[in-house]
Amino acid sequence: MSQDSxxxxxxxxxxPESGIYGCDCGQRHEYxxxxxxxxxxxxxxACTGSGWRLKTPAHPNS
Incomplete structure (x- = not known):
């Protein structure tokens, strides 16, 4: 489940939350x-972004 932040x-x-983060440059090349x-x-x-955005949160195994 993707949840772009x-x-x-x-x-x-x-x-703040475990998961997969992507650079914010918009080229979707660095995760x-x-x-x-x-x-x-x-x-x-060559990433020109300034930071990371949450793409997919991790789900704990319960």
């Missing part, structure tokens, strides 16, 4: 799987 998180900020409580990674390569 409007909120942008900057590299180095703490991940990162991030864990709640860890810092967001830097953007790499």
């Amino acid at each position: 409007d909120e942008v998180f900057r590299p180095g900020e703490i991940v 990162s799987t991030d864990v709640k409580g860890h810092p967001f990674p830097p953007l790499h390569g």
Whole structure:
């Protein structure tokens, strides 16, 4: 289930919710799987974005 978020998180900020995040440049070429409580990674390569947006939240196994 995809759930694109409007909120942008900057590299180095703490991940608020585990999931798959995509760069906000709009080219859909850089994704990162991030864990709640860890810092967001830097953007790499030719990405011109300024941060990360949640694409798909992780669902805990219960």
